[in-house]
Amino acid sequence: MSNPASPTNDNSSSGKLRILIVEDDPLMQLGLEQAFYDHPEYEIVGQAEDGYLGVEAALELKPDLIVMDIGLPRLDGIAATREIKQVMPDMRIVMLTSHTLHTEVIAALSCGADAYCIKGASVDRLFGAISAATDGATYLDPQVARLVLDNLKPPPPVQNITNLSDREMDVLRLIVEGKSNTQIAGELQLSTNTIKTHVRSIMNKLSVDDRVKAAVFALRNGLV
Numbered sequence: 001m002s003n004p005a006s007p008t009n010d011n012s013s014s015g016k017l018r019i020l021i022v023e024d025d026p027l028m029q030l031g032l033e034q035a036f037y038d039h040p041e042y043e044i045v046g047q048a049e050d051g052y053l054g055v056e057a058a059l060e061l062k063p064d065l066i067v068m069d070i071g072l073p074r075l076d077g078i079a080a081t082r083e084i085k086q087v088m089p090d091m092r093i094v095m096l097t098s099h100t101l102h103t104e105v106i107a108a109l110s111c112g113a114d115a116y117c118i119k120g121a122s123v124d125r126l127f128g129a130i131s132a133a134t135d136g137a138t139y140l141d142p143q144v145a146r147l148v149l150d151n152l153k154p155p156p157p158v159q160n161i162t163n164l165s166d167r168e169m170d171v172l173r174l175i176v177e178g179k180s181n182t183q184i185a186g187e188l189q190l191s192t193n194t195i196k197t198h199v200r201s202i203m204n205k206l207s208v209d210d211r212v213k214a215a216v217f218a219l220r221n222g223l224v
Contacts, residue, residue, distance in 0.1 A: 051075025
C-alpha cells in the first residue's frame with residue numbers, strides 16, 4: 001500500500017523542492033524521511049511502496065523530483081521510470097538503489113533517470129545527485145561510473161581529443177565529478193551560460209551527445 005499524501009502546501013508558496021519517495025523497504029523509508037527532515041529546503045509530499053503505486057502517485061501529486069528504488073514489487077523502478085517519463089518527460093528522477101549491474105544502470109539511464117546513486121553512500125552524495133538532477137545535469141555514483149566504464153566497448157578514435165582547451169578540461173573534470181552547470185560555474189567563477197557553451201563544445205569535440213558519455217569517455221581515455 002502506498003502513502004501518497006496530498007501536498008501539505010502549495011509548491012509556489014513554499015519554495016521547497018517537493019519530493020516523492022518510491023521505496024518498499026520500511027527502514028530505508030524512515031532513513032530518507034529523517035534525512036529530508038534535517039534539510040528544510042526539501043518536502044516529502046508522498047511515498048509509494050511499489051512501481052505501480054509510484055506511477056500513480058507521480059501523476060497525482062506532480063512532485064518536483066522522485067527518489068526511486070529499482071527492486072520494487074509488481075513493477076520495478078526502471079519500468080516505473082519509463083512510464084513516468086513517457087507522460088512527464090521533464091520529471092526529475094533519482095535512482096537510489098543497491099543494484100549495481102551495468103545492464104541495470106544503462107537501462108535506468110536509457111529510460112530517462114537523471115541520476116543514479118548507490119544505497120549506503122553518504123547522504124551528501126544523495127543530495128549532490130538531487131542538486132545535479134534539478135539543475136538539468138546527470139549524476140552517476142562513482143562506483144556506477146566505473147561499472148559502466150568497464151563494460152563499454154572501446155570508443156572509436158577522436159581526432160579532436162587533444163583540441164580541448166585548458167578551460168574545457170577544467171569543466172570536463174568537474175563533469176566527471178558529477179557537478180551540475182551551476183556548481184561548475186561557481187567553482188570556476190564563470191557564468192552558467194559560459195559553462196553551457198563549454199559543455200556543448202566538449203561534447204562536440206568528443207563526438208558524444210550527453211554529459212554521461214562525455215564523463216565515461218574522459219575516464220576511458222585517461223583524460224582526467
